[in-house]
Amino acid sequence: MEVTDATVAEVVAALRTKEVSSVELTRALLARIEAAQPHLNAFITIDAEGALAQAAAADAALARGDAPTLAGVPIAHKDVLMTASMRTTCGSRMLANYTAPYDAHVVTGLRAAGTVLVGKTNMDEFAMGSSNENSFFGPVRNPWNAAHVPGGSSGGSAAAVAARLVPAATGTDTGGSIRQPASFTGICGLKPTYGLCSRYGLVAYASSLDTPGVFARTAQDCGLILNAMAGHDPRDATSLPRPREDCTRDLAQPLTGLRIGLPRQYFGDGVAADVARAVDAALDEFRALGAVTVAIDLPNVGLSVPVYYVLAPAEASSNLSRFDGVRYGHRAAHYTDLVDMYKKSRAEGFGAEVKRRILTGTYVLSHGYYDAYYVKAQKVRRLIADDFTRAYAQCDVLMGPVTPRTAYRLGENADDPVQMYLGDIFTIAGNLTGTPGLSIPCGFDRQGLPIGLLIQGPALAEARLLNVAHRFQQATDWHSRAPGGNS
């Protein structure tokens, strides 16, 4: 195995045994990133100089013997997480030249753990999208097949980890934006419990749903990165006030007696045959590992997409009102007065999908429609949450496909937003309920595109989800398959 293809855990070990230095590894990965950039477009900003300086500092700490847990491990951040050391664009013309005055809390945590930041990854503009076609900096392509999308909105982070450009990367998940691209690119994607990772310094899309999380190639790696990102932060009023925990503590626990709930609604006609077959095979593997499956009913989960497309745009219309061309971001060159300056700056700065969501949100919050749409959606959100509470009284985790089908072709859904929205049917409920979800690879369709298994659990079940995924990965090798045949 080349150390450039290694997992986070393997990189940590190789650095500590001096098999490789962080500078050597970072330099090799930077060369790979540069080579992949023209065809994948996974990055918006690459900071070779900064990365090599951090790598040298990590090597020095390793030589002294006082290196923190992830010292010298190269990573990338989704370009929605603020970094003082390089620009944060959110994939938007609005912020194309914006450099934040401070680091996001999760960025600080990963810096303190010694990681080396190689750059910021491409994404759907302001995290709104499921295909990464909505970026001002151009689409990201799927490393398994460049004619297909990598998923979104964290498509750049997913493509970078899948293509072995970095062993891990951060993402954010508001309706599926970590779990869906992880599934489309054949890697692991963890959306933690809402409140476990601070939103401080995460440019807000829908604040009651936005969740920072991790992409990596193994469940163990997801836990190692999450350990450095999680933790109470008084600067985020919704950050959970609880002591730090080691999310990898239960990895080796046997799965004997694990109760896996199978929601009837996740195994219906809308799921592609190849996806259903791969998920069924994974469930057989879990039964062989000692788990039992139980049938679950989530009668209201089918309404999670309409609930989401009321609540998320409502929150977005409010959050994105801050982009007014006055305090930061794009300002139009020509305008007649203040209101005209706002309108033209925002019209030029935002792309089509962001405008659609701002307008949808403005409408559902406007006079006369608030109760019919916004309050109604909040009530159905409660019904969906109650479904999940009942489900977790009968099982430990829920499983099903991450998405009804595998990665579609670029342009296939670009003109049909509703079709694209419906692809998030299985992931959105995790955001509405604030509960954790993990996508892990479990097979390929007949085109050779990856298929993901969604493992969901009740709030703060991260250690359990990672344990379940880890035992599966000890028994199978889907997670070690790489695009282009190198594994």
Add this chain to the structure above:
Amino acid sequence: MALTLADVARIAHLARLELDATEAEVVHAKLQSIFALIDALDTADTSGVEPMAHAQDLAMPLRDDVVTETDQHAVFQRGAPAVADGLYLVPKVIE
């Protein structure tokens, strides 16, 4: 509830987004399909259901009422399109 072209113009103004007539028509068609999706909410019986604003039922945390921030206005204004003497510049609003 049918969303009209006039509604699109009204909400675009509320959202401070300039839309020309052609864009407004395209957006109108897309928003109509989005609201057709959203209208499925009407199939749920929500009588007696409390609206859920948030996944957490925590009370908002309190802290002591003391100044904790330092003056960083120069840092924060670094990214502003137009500033002078520590002030943000906008077009004249009072004649």
